[in-house]
Amino acid sequence: MSKINLKNKRNMSMLMDFYELTMSNGYFKNGLKDKVVYFDVFFRKVPENGGFALMAGLEQVIEYIEGLKFDEDDIDYLRSKNCLDEEFLQYLSSFKFTGDIYAFEEGTPIFPNEPILTVKAPVIEAQLIETMILLTLNHQSLITTKSNRIVRAANGRGVMEFGARRSQGYDGAIYGARAAYIGGVIATATTLAGQVFGIPVSGTMAHSWVQLFEDEYTAFKTYAENYPDSSTFLVDTYSVLQSGVPNAIKVSKEVLEPMGCRLKGIRLDSGDMAYLSIKARKMLDEAGLTDCKIVASNSLDEYTITSLFNQGAKIDLFGVGERLVTSKAEPVFGGVYKLVAVENENMEPEARIKISENAEKVSNPGHKKVYRFFDKDSNKAICDVITLAHEVIDINKPYTIFDPVHIWKKKKLKNFYVKELQVPIFKNGEVVYTSPCLNDIRSYCLSQVNTLWEEVTRFENPHTFYVDLSKELWTLKDNMIKKYSNEE
Amino acid sequence: MSKINLKNKRNMSMLMDFYELTMSNGYFKNGLKDKVVYFDVFFRKVPENGGFALMAGLEQVIEYIEGLKFDEDDIDYLRSKNCLDEEFLQYLSSFKFTGDIYAFEEGTPIFPNEPILTVKAPVIEAQLIETMILLTLNHQSLITTKSNRIVRAANGRGVMEFGARRSQGYDGAIYGARAAYIGGVIATATTLAGQVFGIPVSGTMAHSWVQLFEDEYTAFKTYAENYPDSSTFLVDTYSVLQSGVPNAIKVSKEVLEPMGCRLKGIRLDSGDMAYLSIKARKMLDEAGLTDCKIVASNSLDEYTITSLFNQGAKIDLFGVGERLVTSKAEPVFGGVYKLVAVENENMEPEARIKISENAEKVSNPGHKKVYRFFDKDSNKAICDVITLAHEVIDINKPYTIFDPVHIWKKKKLKNFYVKELQVPIFKNGEVVYTSPCLNDIRSYCLSQVNTLWEEVTRFENPHTFYVDLSKELWTLKDNMIKKYSNEE
Structure with a gap:
């Protein structure tokens, strides 16, 4: 490495x-x-x-x-x-x-x-x-922040990072894959990121594979013969329901099953993912391919994934590209x-x-540090407190936090431990x-x-996690603002 | 190089x-x-x-x-x-x-x-x-596309690329600066892009310079003594109108003018740019600093620049960061x-x-090429026509273009020349x-x-530039779609 x-x-x-x-x-x-x-x-x-x-x-x-x-x-x-x-x-x-x-x-x-x-x-x-x-x-x-949002929306289904071709420069792809992995994706399509960082890489076929052969059936058949243990067919080159899924099933029956292998998955990359995945699932199940996964990969993010679930989509794995690797909805961290x-x-x-x-x-202002307070019973994070660097939190005493703007809003914390x-x-x-x-x-x-x-x-409207200032830091800041403000 | x-x-x-x-x-x-x-x-x-x-x-x-x-x-x-x-x-x-x-x-x-x-x-x-x-x-x-939009909105005023710190990875900054320069910015703040590509680099001071000295006046004075020929002061560390601009004028009078130098510019990086620039311009002009440029640099893009001009803002140069280097409004080119x-x-x-x-x-489908048609008199681009690779356009004959969807919409072109x-x-x-x-x-x-x-x-609602298909290419595509469509 x-x-x-x-x-x-x-x-x-x-x-x-x-x-x-x-x-x-x-x-x-x-x-x-x-x-x-x-x-x-x-x-x-x-x-x-x-x-x-x-x-x-x-x-x-x-x-x-x-x-x-x-x-x-x-x-x-x-x-x-x-x-x-x-x-x-x-x-x-x-x-x-x-x-x-x-x-x-x-x-x-x-x-x-x-x-x-x-x-x-x-x-x-x-x-x-x-x-x-x-x-x-x-x-x-x-x-990493965006990746974790998408991973949480996928609710336990795997998310793979597919964004290199739309990333903002080479490092956008390489370090983007690293960051996405930290946030929870299970794999990347970017080979170099796999090589440099040891991230699992995945990939099967593009439309060009299907187009290169005389017909879709031959394309799937050839792939199955080459990769009997890891066949995932891209089924939307011509028509998902009329040709893609039927050909996938046919190849499973005629090529994979006689070899004792199973069809690993089909991938949808265009069209109405909710409708197509439900129909495709039914066709696969009726053909006895209940273990065949459905992968979806067309302009996905946490919003479309949530919407797909709400529509009853039958998707087992998500390939997420441009909207993850560029954090498309908000591409700047300030x-x-x-x-x-x-x-x-x-x-x-x-x-x-x-x-x-x-x-x-x-x-x-000032040289500071940050303490995160955790509840002793639930181990959940309660709040963060920014203090001056010399301040020490005594976890054996109650600690009073207060809102830095509305300072009358106070809360006394007990039964906590802290982490610097x-x-x-x-x-x-x-x-x-x-x-x-x-x-x-x-x-x-x-x-x-x-x-x-x-x-x-x-x-939607998440609760604001408290990040408060210690009394000493708040006082320092307040005094400095007063000094530079127009009143003086 | x-x-x-x-x-x-x-x-x-x-x-x-x-x-x-x-x-x-x-x-x-x-x-x-x-x-x-x-x-x-x-x-x-x-x-x-x-x-x-x-x-x-x-x-x-x-x-x-x-x-x-x-x-x-x-x-x-x-x-x-x-x-x-x-x-x-x-x-x-x-x-x-x-x-x-x-x-x-x-x-x-x-x-x-x-x-x-x-x-x-x-x-x-x-x-x-x-x-x-x-x-x-x-x-x-x-x-490059985004940069050119911003440069056109600036309407002849210079635009400088300031986005490295918010770009998506190192290459986002380096090649982003290259692309921005092609699109028309006059300089970049990214030193490495200047070194590698020969792009003019620019930069003067950050808030930290102002903060490091005992007061704003001393900070400006020191900078002026060090860079008498290229002083641009960042005037918003404390208060633009009450301290920043007055201190800039004072240093111009007390330090630069006695040395026979002029104050090159002031930079606004926060607040209401329209209001502040108008007020600052007036203060500078009244002090005889009519040649002092006003630079603005807070979350700008083509929309904010257009709006600033509409409000009568007095800005001579724009420093554009994150919204350019990430093409924030649409960060993916598909x-x-x-x-x-x-x-x-x-x-x-x-x-x-x-x-x-x-x-x-x-x-x-097919191996193709693209001809751009130009009007012989105005040298303006008329349309592009995608043809099969073997097709040659005879510029001595009228050429009929037609809409690829509504094929009855036709236009006969004369007096043109073409460029492959x-x-x-x-x-x-x-x-x-x-x-x-x-x-x-x-x-x-x-x-x-x-x-x-x-x-x-x-x-706003730009006219769609015609990109038509030659008759031969259109016929090929139409036949292939029919072949794969459900009717057959």
């Missing part, structure tokens, strides 16, 4: 917004190179008005930061822009990340305004890695990277805030975290989704 | 749907390896109900096919799937594409159902390259790859068709086409969009 990973590893050091460089050059010239700062990654809104999102992409963030390096070509290119100083370019040529990173583990349910990743580093280092951290987490968190603190002379984080004209864009959601990833530039294998990340993800109440996971 | 390209070149041979391999293994076992077939790439619907789309990604398709190669690791991985034959794996290990490819040039306006790329090759070769061809063309054509002909014993293409339950999914849109890309496995440099592709694209009538390019 590592060999294959290496083959596909690219140095992404230059994948950054150019302003990271103009700013860093400025920091460098103004003696701020060693100024230690804190940046948080957080997002503001769950895609598709869902109740939660899922963290993914951390493993690739780690790989990127470990491999960060500007080679001679890079420096030459930057020099050619004629706006960066030679001393800064020299500094870049021996650049190495030396800071700390804390982050939520992959597969963790995440909510708006939580610091899902925090960087503490000298300002240039922290600034230069902004674009890649956001790009990586935004992309994979988006797809994670941002904001400066929240600057280290003072005593090496303590001094909080910073971004006010903005849009109230919801006001950031949570940020774990150390880098310490002084060295990785101190080992990413679990992909199957473990996937299992962790599915188990963590199960800690959420159904009210939070439903698609 | 080539050195840099090489550095970033990856072998994408394994990026394919697994069914390409199961089918190819089947073709191999059944002696169909050398069967020559024809596949067309076409799409069915212009994104966002636009009047046209734009072709992009061909250069990357060429690079991919030239580099196609399965190495030992790849073969080992495929062997481990336990469903492909050893002879086939041996064949793959010395695989080379030997076929022909014809395609529309990058930057060409494209319309539904046209074969924008045609592959003629032995069936295994043609099958294995399906996923990558679709992925590449779908992604870049989507983004190009498909369909078998249209199989070579017979006389080495002639014998047409194939895919019927499907959905009428609009019935493909155009498919050009040879590969011949017998060798590249016979040289991709123009990116700037030339971009110029070609913008000039070709100008050949379309305004009725076709408008956003």
Whole structure:
């Protein structure tokens, strides 16, 4: 595996917004190179008005930061822009990340305004890695979140990821398959994702196979002879009910059954899936093929899958393409990277805030951490509380949470345990975290989704999971807003 | 440039749907390896109900096919799937594409159902390259089409691509910037895209720069001292009108003007852009900074830009991010790859068709080409006609086009010249086409969009550009549909 990973590893050091460089050059010239700062990654809104999102992409963030390096070509290119100083370019040529990173583990349910990743580093280092951290987490968190929605809609039936041909670039397919797998799909059609990440791959035939032979019967027959143990026929090249299903049954009887094999499945890729699957199921059952699965694969997502079930569709497996791999209904995960603190002379984080004209864009200041509260009896997640980094939650005492906007809304929590959601990833530039294998990340993800109440996971008007601020953090923020507001 | 390209070149041979391999293994076992077939790439619907789309990604398709190669690791991985034959794996290990490819040039306006790329090759070769061809063309054509929409809405004001952090994977950012540039943006923020493709890069400061200094004034002052010739200040960290713009003006007076420099611009990234830009413009003008540009950059696209102009916004430059780089409003370009002909014993293409339950999914059969008709006087595009490959249009005679559905709707064309849109890309496995440099592709694209009538390019209910079939092609298709339809 590592060999294959290496083959596909690219140095992404230059994948950054150019302003990271103009700013860093400025920091460098103004003696701020060693100024230690804190940046948080957080997002503001769950895609598709869902109740939660899922963290993914951390493993690739780690790989990127470990491999960060500007080679001679890079420096030459930057020099050619004629706006960066030679001393800064020299500094870049021996650049190495030396800071700390804390982050939520992959597969963790995440909510708006939580610091899902925090960087503490000298300002240039922290600034230069902004674009890649956001790009990586935004992309994979988006797809994992979407995948899990579709998987939950499928309600125990398997979902396969089929989207490579419609994905937004090669990495959209490769890392999209990885993210989809974390979210719960059982397989991908993308061979390279299978090779690199060990995801199960699946695939049988396209319309071209059927068209290449003189007729549909011969096409199915030939496939059955070649793959007697894994035949799934695509039955909609000509007419599903008049030719596709009858030919599939005929080949099952004439080719597979005499060999002691069973027809594994038929696949519908167009037309009215509810009507066709019900009719096809009946035909298959009447022919004794009750164990033959029906696979559906035409522009599916959680909405169409739910609708198909409501119509009584007889579908056992879903192949989901473009709407999963691009998160078509909402293709952007809006994670941002904001400066929240600057280290003072005593090496303590001094909080910073971004006010903005849009109230919801006001950031949570300071170096923070996040505690997830779980109910001791049910093991269900109760709420998250964002605190300043030095705060410790005493699980032996009741803990009062309050709404950060309507502060009179309070609730006293008892009988809980807590989990710190940020774990150390880098310490002084060295990785101190080992990413679990992909199957473990996937299992962790599915188990963590199960800690959420159904009210939070439903698609329609989900209950808002509480993400509150500790009293100390709330007070700090309130004071800073007042300081910058117009009244003063 | 080539050195840099090489550095970033990856072998994408394994990026394919697994069914390409199961089918190819089947073709191999059944002696169909050398069967020559024809596949067309076409799409069915212009994104966002636009009047046209734009072709992009061909250069990357060429690079991919030239580099196609399965190495030992790849073969080992495929062997481990336990469903492909050893002879086939041996064949793959010395695989080379030997076929022909014809395609529309990058930057060409494209319309539904046209074969924008045609592959003629032995069936295994043609099958294995399906996923990558679709992925590449779908992604870049989507983004070029979107970019051009935004650029047209900006109506002569410059548009810069700022989307890397929200793009779907690394290639979403890199090739997204390339595609956006073809569509007409003037610059990208993505440094790597500048390095690899020579696209102009731009960038000045983020909120973190402003936050790092003790106050906004000091932040602007420091930036101005470092970059006196290229200062654009981000003015919304605290309050645009009460602090951002006043501080920008102050720094212009106190720092830039004494050095003989001018304030280049201010950037708005939140709030009511129409209101703020009008107020800011007034403040800048009253301070004598009439040449200071106002840049806007908060969740923009062609719709918000049009609306801003309608509200009288005073914006000179747009920075467009997530809605461009993901084509947020419609993030999928639905190009498909369909078998249209199989070579017979006389080495002639014998047409194939895919019927499907959905009428609009019935493909155009046979080996075809596409002629674009231009009016001799205005040089405007009149229509496209898809013909069989052997057909020649005599430009000295009137040519009658007819609607493929309502065939009584006819039109006789005179005073025209034609352009064949498919050009040879590969011949017998060798590249016979040289991709123009990116700037030339971009110029070609913008000039070709100008050949379309305004009725076709408008956003609301654009006129449908005629894409007709020649009489011979229409008759062939009609006969094939009848053959497969239920009546027979």
